[in-house]
Amino acid sequence: MALYQLKAHVISALIQNKEMTSEEITKAFLDRIEAVEPKIDAFITISSEEALKQARAVDVKIARGEKLSSLAGVPIAIKDNMCTKGILTTCGSKILNNFIPPYNATVVNKIHAADMVILGKLNMDEFAMGSSTENSYYKVTKNPWNLKRVPGGSSGGSAAAVAADMAAFTLGSDTGGSIRQPAHYCGVVGMKPTYGTVSRYGLVAFASSLDQIGPLTKDVKDMALAMNLIMGHDPMDSSSAPIDYPDFSKSIGEDVRGMRVALPKEFLGEGIQKEVKESVLSAVRVLEGLGMVVEEVSMALTDIALPAYYLISSAEASSNLARFDGVKYGYRAKEYDDLIDLYQQTRDEGFGDEVKRRIMLGTYALSSGYYDAYYKKAQRVRTLLKQEFSKLFESYDLVLTPTGPTTAFEIGAKVDNPIEMYLNDIITVPVNIAGLPALSINSGFDQNKMPIGIQLIGDTLKEHTILKAAYAYEQARELPGGVLVEL
Amino acid sequence: MSYNDYEIVMGLEVHSELKTKTKIFCGCPNEFGGETNTHCCPICTGMPGTLPVLNGTVVEYALRAGLATGCKINMFSKQDRKNYFYPDLPKAYQISQFDLPLCYAGEVAIEVDGKPSLIGLTRIHIEEDAGKLLHEAGEGSLIDYNRCGVPLIEIVSEPDFRSAGEVRAYLEKLRSILLYAEVSDCKMNEGSFRCDVNLSIRPKGQKELGTRTEMKNMNSINFIVKAIDYEAKRQAQIIDGGGVIIQETRRWDEGKGITVAMRSKSDAHDYRYFPEPDLMPIITTEETMEKIKASLPVMPDIRKALYLKEYGITEYDADLIVASRHVADFFEVASKTAKNSKTVANWIITEIFSRLNEDEKEEGKIPLKPESLGELVNLIEDGVINSSTAKEVFADMWDTRKAPALIVEEKGLKQISNDDELKSMAQEVINENTKPVADFLSGIEAAIQSLMGQMMKRTKGKANPGMVISLLKEILGGMK
Numbered sequence: 001m002a003l004y005q006l007k008a009h010v011i012s013a014l015i016q017n018k019e020m021t022s023e024e025i026t027k028a029f030l031d032r033i034e035a036v037e038p039k040i041d042a043f044i045t046i047s048s049e050e051a052l053k054q055a056r057a058v059d060v061k062i063a064r065g066e067k068l069s070s071l072a073g074v075p076i077a078i079k080d081n082m083c084t085k086g087i088l089t090t091c092g093s094k095i096l097n098n099f100i101p102p103y104n105a106t107v108v109n110k111i112h113a114a115d116m117v118i119l120g121k122l123n124m125d126e127f128a129m130g131s132s133t134e135n136s137y138y139k140v141t142k143n144p145w146n147l148k149r150v151p152g153g154s155s156g157g158s159a160a161a162v163a164a165d166m167a168a169f170t171l172g173s174d175t176g177g178s179i180r181q182p183a184h185y186c187g188v189v190g191m192k193p194t195y196g197t198v199s200r201y202g203l204v205a206f207a208s209s210l211d212q213i214g215p216l217t218k219d220v221k222d223m224a225l226a227m228n229l230i231m232g233h234d235p236m237d238s239s240s241a242p243i244d245y246p247d248f249s250k251s252i253g254e255d256v257r258g259m260r261v262a263l264p265k266e267f268l269g270e271g272i273q274k275e276v277k278e279s280v281l282s283a284v285r286v287l288e289g290l291g292m293v294v295e296e297v298s299m300a301l302t303d304i305a306l307p308a309y310y311l312i313s314s315a316e317a318s319s320n321l322a323r324f325d326g327v328k329y330g331y332r333a334k335e336y337d338d339l340i341d342l343y344q345q346t347r348d349e350g351f352g353d354e355v356k357r358r359i360m361l362g363t364y365a366l367s368s369g370y371y372d373a374y375y376k377k378a379q380r381v382r383t384l385l386k387q388e389f390s391k392l393f394e395s396y397d398l399v400l401t402p403t404g405p406t407t408a409f410e411i412g413a414k415v416d417n418p419i420e421m422y423l424n425d426i427i428t429v430p431v432n433i434a435g436l437p438a439l440s441i442n443s444g445f446d447q448n449k450m451p452i453g454i455q456l457i458g459d460t461l462k463e464h465t466i467l468k469a470a471y472a473y474e475q476a477r478e479l480p481g482g483v484l485v486e487l
Numbered sequence: 488m489s490y491n492d493y494e495i496v497m498g499l500e501v502h503s504e505l506k507t508k509t510k511i512f513c514g515c516p517n518e519f520g521g522e523t524n525t526h527c528c529p530i531c532t533g534m535p536g537t538l539p540v541l542n543g544t545v546v547e548y549a550l551r552a553g554l555a556t557g558c559k560i561n562m563f564s565k566q567d568r569k570n571y572f573y574p575d576l577p578k579a580y581q582i583s584q585f586d587l588p589l590c591y592a593g594e595v596a597i598e599v600d601g602k603p604s605l606i607g608l609t610r611i612h613i614e615e616d617a618g619k620l621l622h623e624a625g626e627g628s629l630i631d632y633n634r635c636g637v638p639l640i641e642i643v644s645e646p647d648f649r650s651a652g653e654v655r656a657y658l659e660k661l662r663s664i665l666l667y668a669e670v671s672d673c674k675m676n677e678g679s680f681r682c683d684v685n686l687s688i689r690p691k692g693q694k695e696l697g698t699r700t701e702m703k704n705m706n707s708i709n710f711i712v713k714a715i716d717y718e719a720k721r722q723a724q725i726i727d728g729g730g731v732i733i734q735e736t737r738r739w740d741e742g743k744g745i746t747v748a749m750r751s752k753s754d755a756h757d758y759r760y761f762p763e764p765d766l767m768p769i770i771t772t773e774e775t776m777e778k779i780k781a782s783l784p785v786m787p788d789i790r791k792a793l794y795l796k797e798y799g800i801t802e803y804d805a806d807l808i809v810a811s812r813h814v815a816d817f818f819e820v821a822s823k824t825a826k827n828s829k830t831v832a833n834w835i836i837t838e839i840f841s842r843l844n845e846d847e848k849e850e851g852k853i854p855l856k857p858e859s860l861g862e863l864v865n866l867i868e869d870g871v872i873n874s875s876t877a878k879e880v881f882a883d884m885w886d887t888r889k890a891p892a893l894i895v896e897e898k899g900l901k902q903i904s905n906d907d908e909l910k911s912m913a914q915e916v917i918n919e920n921t922k923p924v925a926d927f928l929s930g931i932e933a934a935i936q937s938l939m940g941q942m943m944k945r946t947k948g949k950a951n952p953g954m955v956i957s958l959l960k961e962i963l964g965g966m967k
Contacts, residue, residue: 081536082536083534083535083536089535091535096535099535101529101534101535101536102529102534103529103534103537105536200538201536201537201538202536202537203536204535204536205535205536205765207764208764208765209764235540236538236540237538237540238538238539238540238541238765238766238767239764239765239767315761316761316764318570318759319568319570319579319580319759319761322570322572322578322579322580323533323535323577323578323579324535325572325574325579327574327577327630328532328533328577328630329534339574343572363759366570366759366760366761367757367759368757368759371759371760371761375761
């Protein structure tokens with residue numbers, strides 16, 4: 001097994017036991033990136049020098065016998081919408097093609113504080129708007145299981161990089177499924193934590209009330225470590241939860257017998273690819289085999305979650321993205337007549353079609369006279385959906401669904417049909433709307449050997465419950481041989 | 488129609504900067520001036536990814552302002568985004584409050600020409616200030632972000648004003664209340680107290696309101712009064728000429744003495760307000776409210792009534808004294824020490840105010856201990872020094888902060904009240920000045936002043952003038 005194929009917890013042990021240096025591991029990943037990046041296109045920025053510098057610094061500390069975090073020296077990569085001081089941060093957009101943040105996001109500070117190594121910044125749909133990473137201004141990331149297919153999105157770079165062994169794990173962000181859907185498409189583990197448990201400070205906002213940073217990993221054990229790394233209260237983020245955060249590595253291996261799982265029938269019906277449905281049902285059998293109780297339930301509000309999501313997220317985005325006006329930083333149009341023209345030309349040239357579509361949708365939804373009919377109504381749906389989930393969690397520990405209706409589609413197949421593209425998120429968005437934690441984990445492959453993911457949704461702050469179930473499932477599942485493309 | 492047949496109707500929006508130590512959403516210092524772009528950070532310059540964290544003191548100060556103006560408090564309040572593009576607003580939205588302001592339904596009592604009236608306050612809400620555009624010749628427009636994120640309260644009045652005089656009285660009163668509550672410096676010249684005037688006119692007796700114009704960002708009461716006068720006449724002329732008033736924003740051009748149209752309603756912004764998702768609701772408890780209420784000082788109106796009744800000073804003096812809380816506090820403490828409050832008031836209004844003007848001290852901040860003024864007044868009342876010596880003592884006291892009694896002692900300024908000493912001196916003066924003595928004896932009473940002058944010259948001004956007069960009269964009376 002090559003070094004870059006190792007899981008984060010294995011790498012961590014090698015470094016802590018001084019069997020390998022962080023520099024050796026980091027070099028192995030940088031070589032791997034150099035070899036496969038031309039095929040995968042997962043990175044917008046590869047920060048080799050900075051990464052090696054960080055690795056050597058960790059090695060010095062370890063040699064001195066300093067007590068370091070359990071993830072010290074482990075090389076990871078992060079989505080390009082998290083601010084890194086002194087390192088280009090583009091959000092996949094032309095409008096930030098020269099933006100070098102003067103500060104670090106809180107998660108980036110946490111990564112540095114844990115003495116970890118950042119290999120680079122990952123490709124994404126522009127401003128995290130998309131489900132295929134085709135909306136990046138810079139490149140189209142390919143699915144490592146089939147280079148003609150999309151890796152999902154918007155954290156497509158983050159998912160592909162894990163699947164193609166280009167980082168021990170990665171961070172993505174999830175506003176409507178942007179971690180879980182690409183995890184599903186790329187056969188990795190992806191988790192969106194409870195809203196408010198990972199600081200959003202330094203995450204360039206798409207939809208403030210929905211955005212949440214989360215990890216994409218090779219397995220559930222790594223997920224627990226990554227969650228320990230990034231979660232925690234941050235006084236710089238007013239929506240951050242001031243609670244005691246548990247040690248998630250303790251969730252691994254806990255008894256799952258008697259856990260109750262709800263299976264909403266609405267997500268196994270029309271529009272769901274046959275093999276996806278079959279894979280979910282096979283997962284049900286695995287869970288039952290572990291002693292869990294799975295019961296079919298009905299969720300009445302699932303069909304109105306998607307329109308509510310697109311109204312709320314686009315409304316917030318229209319305001320959040322207004323600051324990209326060419327005045328203070330980022331791209332500015334070369335020619336303009338006056339101030340208004342400077343704004344118009346800059347935003348016309350700097351934003352891609354999908355971003356413009358959402359800005360227009362959101363601006364409309366917030367306009368005087370339409371606010372009540374759209375934004376306010378969408379917020380009421382949000383309240384109702386939260387109530388529906390709360391009710392479900394009175395009787396169940398988890399909700400099980402497919403992560404997406406289909407497996408990864410071919411590059412270009414849906415670019416001209418935004419509505420069809422939006423439907424990819426139909427099963428993931430209710431989770432964001434309700435602010436809940438959820439995880440996607442590989443449950444099999446379709447006939448084209450493309451990965452399939454199941455989604456485990458937990459109640460607010462019940463990451464622990466999700467992780468212990470996911471770990472038990474991961475140990476018990478049988479994956480009928482998916483094969484990564486020879487890269 | 489004659490101009491006098493119209494009634495002016497006005498409502499005011501006052502923006503006042505709160506004097507918190509730090510800005511509203513970040514830790515940058517909240518200070519006026521400073522080198523351009525030195526009081527700013529990624530948060531107040533709206534860098535991508537940054538988030539606001541509300542400064543609790545801003546809420547406290549806004550509640551103080553609200554409770555000082557009799558407002559009701561929204562115990563559940565929230566902040567909203569007001570979206571518009573302008574280079575001085577780096578996030579392209581201002582965090583303000585829309586439908587749930589912190590304070591609402593207050594009132595401010597004013598008096599114009601002895602006629603009292605109440606001005607209703609619709610609301611007081613908190614928001615962040617924007618930066619400043621600097622138009623440099625040859626360099627285009629530059630932006631100073633220092634003011635970005637300076638905390639503001641916006642105080643919106645009901646359309647209760649009918650004259651520029653009422654507007655002046657209201658602004659002066661509001662300013663004094665905010666100064667009393669110690670929430671703002673209210674320095675109009677630094678822009679920390681500025682005013683928008685919404686103005687329309689209608690024929691007297693008509694209920695329906697006319698179309699209004701808005702005059703924005705005026706920072707001098709004199710300009711505001713002039714602008715109101717101009718704008719009301721302009722509207723009357725248009726209506727009289729058969730025209731219609733266009734709802735628009737206008738700017739007062741002080742140089743030309745006219746208001747100029749800036750933008751009309753047709754290109755007015757749709758601010759697309761929506762709840763700020765990055766901030767939590769503001770919850771105020773009864774306990775907080777009671778605490779703030781208890782910490783507010785006695786307001787000027789109540790003090791004025793007290794001064795008239797208990798201290799016996801004139802209304803004119805009381806108005807001047809209560810205008811500043813520092814002065815009023817000073818007056819009250821000095822009066823406690825002094826035997827005569829009227830004399831205290833008199834000294835404050837004459838000597839202290841003129842020294843404050845000369846020294847350009849921060850408004851009302853008197854560099855003396857109020858007890859010292861009280862003691863000075865007592866030295867006069869007790870006949871230890873006369874009032875002309877007192878001025879000398881005061882000047883010394885102002886510069887050295889020494890106690891007045893000590894100054895009198897050190898400089899030997901004690902009034903000569905010794906009967907025998909003065910009597911023999913008076914006899915000498917009468918003996919040596921035959922001309923005024925003869926004049927006085929021939930019935931020219933004023934001639935005694937010349938003798939008085941001689942006495943003061945000999946005592947270097949320290950003689951007790953009352954005693955001197957009576958001694959002179961006594962001796963001269965014996966010569967008749």
